[in-house]
Amino acid sequence: MPSIPRRSFLEKTGALAAGAATFHIASGLRAQSPNEKFTVGIIGPGGMGSNHLRGLARLSEVNIAAVCDVDSNRLGIAVKNVELAGKPAPRAENDLRRVLDDKSIDVVFIATPDHWHTPAALLAIDAGKHVYVEKPASHNIREGRLLIEAARRNKRVVQVGTQSRSAPHLRAGMEKLAGGAIGDVLTTKVWNSQLRSNIGHAQSEPPPATLDFDLWLGPAPAVPYRSSLLHAKWRWFYAFGAGDMGNDGVHDIDIGVWGLLGDKPRHPSRIAALGGKYFFDDDQEFPDTQNVLFEYDLGGGKKKQLIYEQRLWSPYVQEGHENGDAYYGTSGYMVLGKAKSWQIFGKKNAPGEEMKGTIDLDAHHQNFFDCIRTGARPNADIEIHHYSACLCHLGNIATRLGRTLNFDPAAEKFIGDDEANKLVGREYRKGHWAVPKGV
Ligand SMILES: NC(=O)c1ccc[n+]([C@@H]2O[C@H](COP(=O)([O-])OP(=O)(O)OC[C@H]3O[C@@H](n4cnc5c(N)ncnc54)[C@H](O)[C@@H]3O)[C@@H](O)[C@H]2O)c1
Structure with a gap:
């Protein structure tokens, strides 16, 4: 024990x-x-x-x-x-x-x-x-x-x-892919295409009396309060969030890599990215436009790709889904929107099997409690999630640096790139009680 x-x-x-x-x-x-x-x-x-x-x-x-x-x-x-x-x-x-x-x-x-x-x-x-x-x-x-x-x-x-991860229609869709319904899935495209809001430009000011801003900052380096940081807007700042790639994007990236690699998640070894703020003129630090390409080396000369597209200025959906995943296999493809449906298309685009469904937060809660009772690993276990979250972190680092990065999946470090390796972790507030041990 x-x-x-x-x-x-x-x-x-x-x-x-x-x-x-x-x-x-x-x-x-x-x-x-x-x-x-x-x-x-x-x-x-x-x-x-x-x-x-x-x-x-x-x-x-x-x-x-x-x-x-x-x-x-x-x-x-x-x-x-x-x-x-x-x-x-x-x-x-x-x-x-x-x-x-x-x-x-x-x-x-x-x-x-x-x-x-x-x-x-x-x-x-x-x-x-x-x-x-x-x-x-x-x-x-x-x-x-x-x-x-x-x-x-x-x-x-x-x-x-x-x-x-706990939605029955998505679990069924992933089983189809793992069972070879579209052949060997060699590439997955993930998109995050939606219209976000401008958060404006805000000046430093005293925090509201109802907010303990020092506790809100916690182990992050201290910065002055400003209204464009919170609530909810912190996700657009490097010190507090992971941009929309780690916000809405991570859901679809998680489903994308699930269909691409099945139940054996791993890290990619090459990441190329371009992006920036092409649309919003405001305090946000993360890109509103971002395209990231991940290459997986599965050994024995076998490779796969995951593509991430992000456009936060789109008042329209793509392939029928605001955010989604397209899995490209050697005999067909599947288009999936997590909150709605998935459909398979075969050779010459012949429509195949489809399934509708929605996401149910209660089912995910239930899976968590069931696993506490049984000692089993939950559907979105921390280890499975780590590989999906890291795609967001890797994609954001590559976009920030604007160059192709080589990553050592076992060491979880970039190869020959000190600047990128500084972004594997982050800066903390010196001496704060919540700074994790071992960072
Ligand atoms: N799973 C989903 O579909 C989904 C959807 C939306 C948001 N989220 C996630 O939920 C989290 C919160 O997002 P949000 O949009 O609700 O943000 P938010 O800013 O509206 O809410 C965060 C809350 O945490 C409080 N808080 C901050 N520091 C705290 C501390 N040290 N102790 C206690 N409370 C503290 C804030 O005061 C605030 O009330 C994020 O991680 C976000 O990614 C998940």
């Missing part, structure tokens, strides 16, 4: 006077029995976190013991929403360490901005919690590896918020 930290986070990180903290001893590492209830903490009940909260509040097997947000307005709404769903009011906290210190909580949902995902998830896993963390689970390549190690070290279930 792995060792579990016995001193509380608040005590260890000096935020409470000695003796005032609760001591955390994690619950056992056994699988739960089918009738056991889950005591859950929700960290970051903002946009997506509220969706989780509503879904969890409907489950009789779930007791929402705590909600945690650094914005007191959002925290108040979260408490109210749990009560409106007919459940007892949860404890309201603004410091996630208090949730992790609660030994009655065995599961946490993390739906904070991306820069908090890995730091919060590592602390939670090491405290013995099972973790559902939103996508992309990592802010960078190094963090993703640390998460896998922590999950395996502590034998915790870590499900990532790529809920398409």
Whole structure:
């Protein structure tokens, strides 16, 4: 059994006077029995976190013991929403360490901005919690590896918020591809084609009184508050997000690589990219226009490609789907839009089998809880997700540097490129309590 930290986070990180903290001893590492209830903490009940909260509040097997947000307005709404769903009011906290210190909580949902995902998830896993963390689970390549190690070290279930992995029509579509329905899938094209908003230009100003901006920044380097950073807009900044490639793109990239490589995900070895801000004149740092090409070396001279296209200024859909995937095989192709359908076309474009369906967040939650009970790996296990999230990180690095990069999949480092290797990790706020160990 792995060792579990016995001193509380608040005590260890000096935020409470000695003796005032609760001591955390994690619950056992056994699988739960089918009738056991889950005591859950929700960290970051903002946009997506509220969706989780509503879904969890409907489950009789779930007791929402705590909600945690650094914005007191959002925290108040979260408490109210749990009560409106007919459940007892949860404890309201603004410091996630208090949730992790609660030994009655065995599961946490993390739906904070991306820069908090890995730091919060590592602390939670090491405290013995099972973790559902939103996508992309990592802010960078190094963090993703640390998460896998922590999950395996502590034998915790870590499900990532790529809920398409639990959609029956997509699982059926992937089985078709794996079964050879379009021959050998050599290339997959993923597109993210939609119309985003201009976030404007904002000046530094004092943060709203309802927001603990220092806690929001957490282990990221301190910057002054400005309204174009939050809420939700942080995803367009290098220090906090992963652009739309890691935001909406990661869902379709995840399904794209699933169909291309099946259940044996791996890293590509070459990445070429071009992109930039061709449309928006605002504070966003990530590109609104981006084309990335990944080449996989499968050994024995066998190669495959994944192509990612992003146009955030498109008031129209592509191939019938706003975002989607096209799998090109040696005897046919499949067009897939995750929220709608997939269809196969054969030789000379002859229409073949199709299947409709939608994505069901509840099914993904259920898969997570089932795996805690059985000890099985969840549908969007942290290791599967790592290879999809890294496509976003690799694509963003190649786009930022504007050159073809050679990547060593085993070492998770670029070959002969110091500048690119600096972007395998990130800068943290010196001495902050949430900076992951080993970065
Ligand atoms: N799976 C999906 O389909 C899906 C859809 C949308 C968003 N997301 C993901 O959900 C996450 C949140 O996105 P969003 O659009 O809801 O962002 P948001 O900015 O609206 O919400 C984030 C919330 O986290 C809170 N927060 C920040 N730091 C915190 C901390 N240290 N402790 C507690 N709370 C903290 C913020 O105050 C805010 O309420 C992102 O990772 C995003 O990628 C997933």
